[in-house]
Amino acid sequence: MAEKKAYSQAAHTGKYDKASGLLGKYDNVRRFWEDQVTEIFLRPALSELVRRKRERLERIRILDLGCGSGDGYDLMMDVTTKDPGIYEYITAAVTPDVLKEYIGFDVNEELLKQAEESYGYYPKVRFMHGDMSDGLPRSMKEHESFDIYFTSYGTLSHFHDHQNVKIISDICRHASDRALFVGDWLGRYSYEWQDLWHHPSDQEYFMDYRISYIYPEEVRDQVEVGVFPLRIITRDEIMQIINEAARESGAEIKVLDFFDRSILIGRHMDTGDYNKNCPKVRTPVNSLFEGYVRTDLDSILVDYVPRPGFGHLNNFFEMFFMSCNALVKYTISLLSEYDSEAGTLRAVPDVLPFYPDPLKEAMHTMQRVIEGVGWLRWGDVRANVIEPHLGYSLRKLEMDLQPGTGVGHGLVGIFEIRK
Template identity: 70%
Template sequence: SNGLPPAIAKDEDPFDFYFTSFGTLSHFNNEQCVKIIADICRHAPEHAIFMGDWLGRYSYEWQDLWHHPVEEEYFMDYRISYIYPEEERAIADVASFPLKLVCREEVENIIDKASQESGIEIKPLLFFDRSLFIGRHLDTGDYNKHCPKLRAPVNALFESYVRTDLESLLVDFVPRQGFDHLNNFFEMFFMSSNTLVKHTISMLDGYDYETGELKVIPEILPFYPKPLKEAIDTVRRVMEGVGWVKWGDVRANVIETVLGYALRKLETDLQPGTGMGHGLFGIFEIRK
């Protein structure tokens, strides 16, 4: 890439909001990213917002790749194996291409250099990790044989009149030796998601669908992270409040959907914005 194309840089009026998606910036090396972002700064009006996204360096999807030095650019060989049924992947002619994995520190360095090159202030507002729980390659295991296949059961939570086997949402996290800070985070994260699912299973056991009464209310332990406590409480309150609904399948159509949203909220609240998910997003303010 040589930066923004002339059709945009010269011919288009400035935008208030610039953004990338689908890991766009992971297709470029650091120097190219700096050039693109510096061009955006030059093209922007006096005040604008830029949102950029890369692939996260430390997703559990590619635990086998964690060892590459953070001070060096690393491009993974990204396989599009997930478009094939599982039984065909071993024999399919799977396309692949290089995509760069980054952590927050690397993005901050890119932004600093783009600011220096353009002479324009770029202020980081927010970093966040996306898709810790349902990244594409959790299902393939191409870069981590221990990955749980979560996409189908998570999607099933949002299907009308489909009751999900909630135990299929439980994750047996396997740590990688020598990466304590990463292992500690993922152990906490999957402990939280597992606890939410187990609490929901326990509350459904003996749940009175006529009255919404719960025979079992598991204890919320004091050491649980606050987002986990809130998620468990939300699912409980919904279960207690929908017993009067006699239409359709309350578990499949309401309770499981709320569990899906609770898992999503849990991921949003617990992610550290450092490169732990399939995608790492940064939101930045451009001021001239």
């Protein structure tokens, strides 16, 4: 009886659910691609901030605006100071001793409860209710200034541009000199929503965002999918907001970087909700990162369909998807040429001189990985080593080729406030 009760109790916690990175909010692409890319782009600014604070014997205070279930805490604490070598153990930029306080606020009580359950036990972490529709909430302004004002995964797309001007100018007034501000929006011209590209580019545009992707494909048309408006935006439009916020607050806002996140693997690639020509790429890329699961590599190839009248976008996507395809095809050729008995490649396909440099580098790396590990006999070397590495190589290719203008699912700006 006690045994039955214990099993039922365990099942109710949800922690007895089968763990898989193939689907859901925390799928493999979210963990091994999107979180990691964000962390890599944050690395230079965060490392420099920590270095400066350490010199002054000061610690770091972080404000997570629209923190949702609190995952920004992990994101911040997982940023590394550099590409770690294979020997070092601790490589975090913000080590626990250098964090003074992390405060997350959100308007949604249920998400705050979830945040509290997941992260509330850390003594320096606090979650609070706060609404930023009219700027930084008063309750947040009462705190001493923060070193990092941080948003993640499209939070600023919930607001009109004039609301974002108010949020950012309030941050500038509240922050001390050289604080960081990270603004995260949805990109305006992702291939996932090519059907929406025609809306006038000189007007604010909100898409009806469907969170259909959280349901397996088979049940999507039987459930009532949540829909809400989200602003999709370009870098130029963000710069108008930033310039206006700088003018209103009197602070200088220095651009440190912009990056497009998830061009190849945005969540709506697989739903086709806003572009029926999108191939379902996220599913096989999730599979690349999953241990002991082999992936049909042909299913990662994208047959880009251009949209007439959008020459510069078509040119970018043509180059981008052709480069990804070339890397996948190159990997398929290398696998087919690998002689498992001899432990060598019978032939190496050409890396052509006119390929973009990041593609050449990714191809050479895939060759070295396959040559280096293809001979391993135990464990499934293709599923467990080679395929994840193809995932990381595609990720690197996306990072190197993205222009930071609004062509991915996410568009993130990293800024420094100068006063």
